[in-house]
Amino acid sequence: MDFSLTTMFVLPPNNLYPSTGSTESLLAKQFGIYGANYALYTTADEPYIYLAQGRFENIDNTGSKRSAKIAKSKLVSFYKVSAEQNTRNQRTILSNFKIKCGEEMVITIRAHSNYIDAGFANGYTHSVVVPAPCCDCGSDPCSEVDPVDVGKMLDDAVQKFSESGPFMGSVLSNYITVSRAGGGGPAATQLVIEGKPLKKDGRIADISANPWEYDRLWYSVFVTKAADTTQDYMTYDRCEQIATITTTPQYGYVRGSSDEIFHMEKYYYSYQTPHFKDLMCNESWNGAFESYVVDGQFYDTYYIKFLSYDDNYTFDNALPQDQTVIVAIPAGQGVQFEEIMTLYLGPFKNYSGVPVTISSTTTTSTTII
Incomplete structure (x- = not known):
C-alpha cells in the first residue's frame, strides 16, 4: 500500500537514553526504547x-508519545537517510567558440525549478543572438573570428542576458548569473553560467500550512549558429553546437534541514x-x-515500516494496514x-x-540532468 499510519519522533541534540524506569520517567523531549511490560529494552x-x-504538554493525561509495537517478525523495512547540506549549484562554462565572420551566434538557456515549471511550460527559455563582426578587410572573409572579437561578443551576450525579457522583467536573472571569465589567454573567451541558490519561503505565521518543498534549479545550455538570412529557415545542421559546453551539475537536494523536519512534524x-488532531491558524488553539x-x-x-503485532490478518474483506515510525536524530548522533x-x-x-563530489562532464552539447 502507498499509505501507512505514521508516527514521527524528533530527538533533541545529545539525547540521553534512559537507563532506569519506564515511560513515566521520561523528561520532556527525552527519547527511549522499551520492550514488553513497559520495561527498558535489554534483550x-x-x-x-x-x-x-x-x-511538554500532557493533555488529558495522554502521557508520553509512543509508537505501536514493533516486532521483528512483522518488519517490512528498516532504512536510514543521512542529512545532506552540501549541495552545489550547477555551473556551466562555454569555451572553444567556432564562429566565422558575418555569422550570428545564438546562446539559449532553458531553466527548470518547481516555481519556474509552474509558470512556464517545459521550463523558462531565454535566447540571445550575438552577431559576429565582418572580416571584409582580411584575406579570407569567412575565416574564424579573432579571439579578441570573441571576447567582445561574449560581453555583448552578457549584456543581453541582463536586459529585461518580453514580460515579467528578466526572469532568468532571478535564478542564473552569466559572466565572462576574467584573465587573459583562453579564459578570456569563456562564458560562465552559474545557478543561484533558490529563495526559501521560510516558515509562515499560519502553522496549519506546509510551505517547505523539495526543490532545485537545473538548466540546459545550447550554443548554435543562426540561419544566414531570415529567408533561410533551414540550415545544414540546425542543432550544430559551435562551442564546447562543460557542466558541473547541481548535486541532488538538501536533505534533513530543520525546515524539512518541521514540515514533516506538522504533516504527520x-x-x-x-486529541486536538487538527492544526489551526491560531496557535493558541493547538x-x-x-x-x-x-x-x-x-x-x-x-x-x-512494519505490520501490526496484534493483528493475525485472518481472512476478511479488508486489506492489512502497515505502520511507519520515522525517527529524526541530529546529524551524526544516531550511533546508539x-x-x-x-x-x-x-x-x-x-x-x-x-x-557530494565535484565532477565535470564535457561534451559538444549540453548536459541534461
Missing part, C-alpha cells in the same frame, strides 16, 4: 519493542495524538502540538540508536546516496 528476545518520548502530527525541531540543525532520518535497533531488527539499509 533481543523481546516479543516486540516500542519507542517513546516525553512530552494528526496520526500521533488522540493544545497538543509541540515542535522539537532546533532551527538550523540538520537531521538524519530513520524509517521503520543504530546499535540498539540493529541488535533487535538486524542491519538497516542506507539510502543516503553517494556523498
